Amino acid sequence: MSDTDVILSAKGMTKQFAGFMAVKDVNLDVKRGSIHAMIGPNGAGKTTCFNLLTKFLQPTAGSISFNGKDITTMAASDIARLGMVRSFQISAVFPKLTVLENVRVALQRRRGGNFDFWRSQRVLNQFDEEAMRRVEEVGLTDFAGELAGELSYGRKRALEFATTLALEPELLLLDEPMAGMAQEDIERISALIKRISANRTILMVEHNLSVVADLSDKITVLARGQVLAEGDYETVSNDPRVIEAYIGVGHG
Amino acid sequence: MTDQTMSGAPVNEKTRQPLRVPVLHMGIFAALLIFFLAAPFFLYPVFLMKVLCFALFACAFNLLLGYGGLLSFGHAAFFGGASYISAHAAKMWGFTPELAVLLGTGAAAVLGLVIGSLAIRRQGIYFAMVTLAFAQMVFFFSLQAPFTGGEDGIQAVPRNLLFGLFDIRHDRAFYFFVLAICFGGVLLIYRIIHSPFGQVLKAIRENEQRSISLGYQVNRYKLAVFVISATLAGTAGATKALVFQLASLTDVHWTMSGEVVLMALLGGIHTIFGPIAGAALIVAMQNYFAGFGAWVTVLQGAIFVIAVLLFREGIVGVIGKWLKKPL
Ligand SMILES: Nc1ncnc2c1ncn2[C@@H]1O[C@H](COP(=O)(O)OP(=O)(O)OP(=O)(O)O)[C@@H](O)[C@H]1O
Ligand SMILES: [Mg+2]
Numbered sequence: 001m002s003d004t005d006v007i008l009s010a011k012g013m014t015k016q017f018a019g020f021m022a023v024k025d026v027n028l029d030v031k032r033g034s035i036h037a038m039i040g041p042n043g044a045g046k047t048t049c050f051n052l053l054t055k056f057l058q059p060t061a062g063s064i065s066f067n068g069k070d071i072t073t074m075a076a077s078d079i080a081r082l083g084m085v086r087s088f089q090i091s092a093v094f095p096k097l098t099v100l101e102n103v104r105v106a107l108q109r110r111r112g113g114n115f116d117f118w119r120s121q122r123v124l125n126q127f128d129e130e131a132m133r134r135v136e137e138v139g140l141t142d143f144a145g146e147l148a149g150e151l152s153y154g155r156k157r158a159l160e161f162a163t164t165l166a167l168e169p170e171l172l173l174l175d176e177p178m179a180g181m182a183q184e185d186i187e188r189i190s191a192l193i194k195r196i197s198a199n200r201t202i203l204m205v206e207h208n209l210s211v212v213a214d215l216s217d218k219i220t221v222l223a224r225g226q227v228l229a230e231g232d233y234e235t236v237s238n239d240p241r242v243i244e245a246y247i248g249v250g251h252g
Numbered sequence: 253m254t255d256q257t258m259s260g261a262p263v264n265e266k267t268r269q270p271l272r273v274p275v276l277h278m279g280i281f282a283a284l285l286i287f288f289l290a291a292p293f294f295l296y297p298v299f300l301m302k303v304l305c306f307a308l309f310a311c312a313f314n315l316l317l318g319y320g321g322l323l324s325f326g327h328a329a330f331f332g333g334a335s336y337i338s339a340h341a342a343k344m345w346g347f348t349p350e351l352a353v354l355l356g357t358g359a360a361a362v363l364g365l366v367i368g369s370l371a372i373r374r375q376g377i378y379f380a381m382v383t384l385a386f387a388q389m390v391f392f393f394s395l396q397a398p399f400t401g402g403e404d405g406i407q408a409v410p411r412n413l414l415f416g417l418f419d420i421r422h423d424r425a426f427y428f429f430v431l432a433i434c435f436g437g438v439l440l441i442y443r444i445i446h447s448p449f450g451q452v453l454k455a456i457r458e459n460e461q462r463s464i465s466l467g468y469q470v471n472r473y474k475l476a477v478f479v480i481s482a483t484l485a486g487t488a489g490a491t492k493a494l495v496f497q498l499a500s501l502t503d504v505h506w507t508m509s510g511e512v513v514l515m516a517l518l519g520g521i522h523t524i525f526g527p528i529a530g531a532a533l534i535v536a537m538q539n540y541f542a543g544f545g546a547w548v549t550v551l552q553g554a555i556f557v558i559a560v561l562l563f564r565e566g567i568v569g570v571i572g573k574w575l576k577k578p579l
Contacts, residue, residue, distance in 0.1 A: 077470065
């Protein structure tokens with residue numbers, strides 16, 4: 001794989017929490033334009049990997065590069081500005097803002113500095129139409145004026161997804177985007193992920209294996225902080241080590 | 253896959269119409285303005301000026317707490333610090349009232365920038381402690397520095413000619429000067445809350461991690477709101493010094509920081525008008541119960557405890573809930 005094919009790359013990425021190795025020497029290459037899934041049992045270190053890649057945590061060792069640029073020491077907000085945006089495992093919405101306003105906050109960043117405290121927020125109305133389109137995309141049109149905090153869990157996830165998409169990121173990191181969603185929402189978001197992946201790259205953690213099988217081009221299996229296996233669904237699902245990690249020790 | 257979501261259904265009528273809330277708010281502001289324009293003709297101007305100064309102070313403080321999500325325990329530093337500067341400028345340098353207030357405000361802004369840039373790196377209770385620590389430094393500085401007059405403070409501060417032209421020495425004339433400043437300040441805070449900046453602030457308050465992941469450099473926004481809050485708290489303190497013609501240690505004491513927290517909580521921190529109501533209530537209480545001496549503090553504490561137990565969202569917060577309208 002040539003360097004320009006790799007959008008995100010981690011080398012020897014390690015995170016230690018007070019003596020506990022949550023992530024250990026992980027090497028990861030995410031191919032541009034692909035849907036890359038990261039799976040693994042609970043506590044495997046998937047979310048920690050996301051936190052490291054997006055610089056919400058500082059790695060103990062190793063290096064990370066995005067689009068060929070070393071981002072190991074950058075700030076999390078700057079990572080987002082480069083075009084790599086993450087979602088959170090625990091749904092992250094702004095509960096006291098309306099659904100529409102949630103999406104608009106993301107769009108608003110395009111204005112550059114938002115320090116103009118003397119100006120009326122009516123200048124933000126320019127983003128309403130686009131925000132509405134994003135809201136529509138995830139099936140929340142009827143809830144546009146509701147406070148985000150009042151939505152059901154599945155709808156909060158959909159809203160979070162819409163907000164992330166509004167930034168038009170080059171690379172999306174989705175941490176269990178379908179967790180807690182009803183089947184029909186899962187189908188809708190799956191289709192949406194497929195559709196938006198046309199000109200973007202997606203790295204996602206997902207426990208729903210049928211979604212993973214259906215969507216992803218490549219899968220990285222993580223267990224106890226280390227990469228256990230990597231490949232397409234076929235390869236990975238037949239790997240005895242993966243089966244063992246999922247079923248439990250000693251039952252292989 | 254249900255396709256109806258992709259087909260661009262028209263905006264449902266359930267979509268809340270946000271237009272009427274600003275109209276309501278403007279109505280309340282208009283009513284307040286009319287009241288305060290008429291009030292000096294049937295209430296003591298000095299009492300009213302005190303209410304106005306504390307209303308601005310509480311609103312400035314609450315911009316940081318209610319909208320920035322940052323609890324400062326050191327706002328007396330800005331309020332009291334500015335009152336010393338303004339008193340000194342008016343008395344020793346013969347500054348006109350508007351310039352004295354401006355200088356006090358500017359001093360509070362600088363102090364806010366210094367304290368804020370060190371405090372915003374801390375979260376929650378640590379943030380509060382850092383602000384308290386700095387405010388204590390300002391207090392001890394005020395106690396020791398030669399120009400502040402130590403225990404006596406700066407007394408007999410003159411009310412010079414407004415713009416060097418108009419004689420507003422008398423309370424009722426001075427009142428309108430104070431009203432213009434404080435009302436203007438509160439309106440500015442209202443605008444800040446409803447600005448693009450205010451929208452980002454709310455997002456940060458609601459979910460800081462998410463705001464970072466959207467690319468917002470949250471520390472810059474926090475610092476900005478801290479400085480604005482400190483600056484306007486300074487405006488309130490600088491004005492108050494001219495009202496009472498006195499700058500004293502009371503205004504930089506930690507109890508003053510506590511008092512403004514109380515005003516905001518009592519009125520409701522997630523409201524626009526709460527801090528004004530809280531300030532009015534507490535100032536009124538201090539005035540009317542002045543005869544009880546040290547018991548005022550106890551009474552104040554008791555009322556506070558009862559209020560917090562009865563209405564956790566503050567008085568105006570509870571009223572807003574009844575009316576189902578954000579106040
Ligand atoms: N801030 C932290 N401090 C200490 N330990 C942590 C911290 N964050 C995560 N861990 C630990 O690191 C390990 C990996 O956690 P992580 O959240 O990355 O797992 P995960 O693969 O995302 O699991 P899940 O599927 O349950 O979301 C866990 O044992 C967790 O307890
Ligand atoms: Mg996780």
